[in-house]
Amino acid sequence: MNEYMINLDKVSRTYKEKNGTDFVALNQISLNVKKGTIHGLIGPNGAGKSTTMKILSTLLLPSSGTVTMKGIELQSNLNAVRQDINFIYGGERDLYWRLTARENLEYFSALYSLKGVEQKEKIKELLELVQLTDVANKKVETYSKGMKQRLQIARGLLNNPRILLLDEPTIGLDRQSAEEFKNIIRHLAANGTTILFTSHYLEEVEDLSDEITIISRGEIVASGTAQELRSNIGKELYVHAVVENVVNRKQAITLFSRYFGDELSVEKYVERTGNVIEMKVSLSNKKLDDVKLSSFVQNSKIREWKIGSPSLDEIYRYYTTV
Ligand SMILES: Nc1ncnc2c1ncn2[C@@H]1O[C@H](COP(=O)(O)OP(=O)(O)OP(=O)(O)O)[C@@H](O)[C@H]1O
Numbered sequence: 302m303n304e305y306m307i308n309l310d311k312v313s314r315t316y317k318e319k320n321g322t323d324f325v326a327l328n329q330i331s332l333n334v335k336k337g338t339i340h341g342l343i344g345p346n347g348a349g350k351s352t353t354m355k356i357l358s359t360l361l362l363p364s365s366g367t368v369t370m371k372g373i374e375l376q377s378n379l380n381a382v383r384q385d386i387n388f389i390y391g392g393e394r395d396l397y398w399r400l401t402a403r404e405n406l407e408y409f410s411a412l413y414s415l416k417g418v419e420q421k422e423k424i425k426e427l428l429e430l431v432q433l434t435d436v437a438n439k440k441v442e443t444y445s446k447g448m449k450q451r452l453q454i455a456r457g458l459l460n461n462p463r464i465l466l467l468d469e470p471t472i473g474l475d476r477q478s479a480e481e482f483k484n485i486i487r488h489l490a491a492n493g494t495t496i497l498f499t500s501h502y503l504e505e506v507e508d509l510s511d512e513i514t515i516i517s518r519g520e521i522v523a524s525g526t527a528q529e530l531r532s533n534i535g536k537e538l539y540v541h542a543v544v545e546n547v548v549n550r551k552q553a554i555t556l557f558s559r560y561f562g563d564e565l566s567v568e569k570y571v572e573r574t575g576n577v578i579e580m581k582v583s584l585s586n587k588k589l590d591d592v593k594l595s596s597f598v599q600n601s602k603i604r605e606w607k608i609g610s611p612s613l614d615e616i617y618r619y620y621t622t623v
Pocket of ligand 1: 347352
């Protein structure tokens with residue numbers, strides 16, 4: 302049996318631009334999401350996240366490549382796949398504000414042919430899960446953003462989906478509402494639902510995801526657990542230094558190289574503001590000696606430095622900074 306609930310194999314998607322030319326929004330992306338895991342998809346604006354989510358939620362067909370969900374090839378089995386997936390977009394779309402939460406769920410459950418006792422039971426169960434039982438008979442327009450978003454989850458679970466796709470689900474939520482939302486997501490994954498979500502909140506992505514994929518300009522640039530992404534770029538050491546009075550990037554790198562020689566393996570992320578160069582370098586030598594490092598710091602023009610593992614934000618910038 303395929304352990305992957307979502308599998309994209311060399312999937313591309315092209316959009317026609319107004320001037321008639323083709324724009325490649327996704328370029329041969331391959332991605333696997335294991336059953337019962339939470340997978341975060343991150344990338345800059347325009348990277349192709351929503352396009353990926355739309356393809357998986359069957360709203361958009363890929364231009365080429367193969368999409369397999371729960372072991373079934375998507376393109377020729379749309380109905381079979383649709384039964385077992387659902388998607389939730391962030392923001393406040395997809396709900397009828399003049400209706401109560403219960404009425405919304407009754408309406409949407411009818412679309413899945415749920416009726417009678419079965420429908421009643423399902424709605425009761427979901428209202429409890431998202432903690433809206435007490436306000437179930439109030440109009441949605443009186444709800445806070447967090448409550449609306451929890452109702453969206455309930456809506457998205459009406460068909461007992463085995464795969465849940467969430468596009469920026471916590472957008473606009475305050476910390477506490479986002480926390481409540483994440484707890485529901487964790488609960489669902491623990492019960493076997495496979496979850497793929499996009500977000501621009503990297504802290505949240507790291508907190509929630511079993512695996513993370515970084516997409517940039519329509520291509521997947523990294524994928525794995527946060528730990529794997531970390532070790533891919535930084536081995537054990539990661540130096541963040543602010544270098545002053547250095548004329549250019551090359552000279553800043555030379556400063557590091559003079560001390561660390563071949564151990565200096567990556568110097569991709571460098572930002573310059575005035576005459577301060579902020580650089581993050583990974584060093585291949587895991588047992589970097591403290592004496593060597595402090596002598597380096599004293600003798601160079603480094604103003605601040607710290608050693609540690611790269612944060613997801615640093616990993617993200619490393620992979621998405623051109
Ligand atoms: N219908 C369309 N027609 C033409 N180009 C499109 C269309 N939809 C998306 N694009 C382009 O495809 C690229 C990928 O868009 P997509 O919405 O998938 O990115 P995204 O990663 O979700 O970005 P964001 O974080 O801003 O939501 C962008 O350059 C976008 O302008």
